[in-house]
Amino acid sequence: MKLHKFYLNGVYIVLDINSGAVHIVDKIAFDVLDVFEGHNDAAVLAAFAGEYPATQLTEVLDELHALISQGLLFAPEVAVPPTYSVKPLVKSLCLHVAHDCNLRCGYCFAGTGDFGRDRGLMPKEVGERAVEFIIENSGPRRQSEIDFFGGEPLLNMETVRHVVEYARRREKETGKVFKLTLTTNGTLLTDDIIQYLNKNNISLVLSLDGRREVHDRMRPCADGSGSYDDALHWIHKTVQAREGQNYYLRGTFTAYNLDFAADVLAMADEGFTQLSVEPVIGKDTDYELKAEHLPALFRQYEELAQTYLDRKLAGNGFDFFHFNLDINNGPCVAKRLSGCGAGHEYFAVTPEGELYPCHQFVGREEYRLGNVFTGLEAARQPLVERFRQAHVLNKPECRRCWARFYCSGGCHANAHLFNGTIDKPYQVGCELQKKRLECALMIQAKLSLAQAGKSGREG
């Protein structure tokens, strides 16, 4: 498959999969591409003889041939880049500084923060060693990332502060640059912590699920009361204190709020502009998303895309992570293959210092890869290599999928959870992914038409 074409919101769109070129076409070109394969002009003329005038068909064919010669249509298959075969370098770590949490979120994969184990706090030494693990394994690469994660990382600010200071010192000594992020439910923030996080340039991922009733249903406190008011209060304070920069407000939707567009808009209406709301992952639960929910969810993405566009054009827009698509300066092929990098470029570190392919794999014993004191175990190298090779050009489903270079192969943890192997993607996730991408491409098309002062190409 070399092209993906679809009609959405009044525009006909063609994506040339292997080049990444995006075309807005009219109805006749859209139809022609049902038959045209890059060379069979006569077949096209014959197929549409009764439907469109020959002069128009010839014009379309001329334009299509011009695009082919520019490499923007029917571009050849993309090969695995030579830069990809070399040994992977570690580029980011997720530090589970606290396997404990003050909330009891219904969908938490960490099982109320303890990942099915003892509630534990990461000692400072483990944090230091994690920083050294990146330095030792990142080769010439300058930029790397550390995410303070949990459970709830604010339960262990002592280690957070220590690691921040340590990492900043090691930056000066080694020339490395650490981008620091902290993911929090917001309820334990204080004025002092807010100030500290701002001063140290730590990006924040703040969790909120949209409308109060939706949030409180899935994100209760330990005593069963809702956490929305507390979370919202502190999140507002934090975002104001950093002047609306350097944060993401993120939520999760479940089968309980299939009308999740309303939750995204509730967050936008609170004045937040950096938003991300994503499908929950759950298996054998009441809240899990199933194939039967897909039509409703597709409609939600379409509605959300329309509102997103309307607000952008009216000058009061917000960013929704999955719709922010950069079609001009997107990542290179190597990045599109490595995707999240779990298990070869990205690892999670438990409070005890154990290494796992990512935060979702923590506690799945067969996936333990080593620890920060002694490094990745030699015996586990084949597993690391499996993660590295589980990319879109190697997985049968992905190889056939039009979204392969945007999606980068989905989440390994979900694939493993639902299909027992990292080589077969989680299907409901794929369907949602593709819908989001169509919406994102439509938004790009509409924005550029609006810029050019055109309303669309209907006919």
Add this chain to the structure above:
Amino acid sequence: MAKHIITLNTASLQKTIHIGGCGECQTSCQSACKTSCTVGNQVCQK
């Protein structure tokens, strides 16, 4: 001027097969619990 087709971008993925892979860009998790981003919406740091 094309009458039937408007091309929005001329960036070519193929051109990045031999360059790229520097890995200086941000990590992109795709699951619900993180700053999940599909790679398509990442920006190259070069």
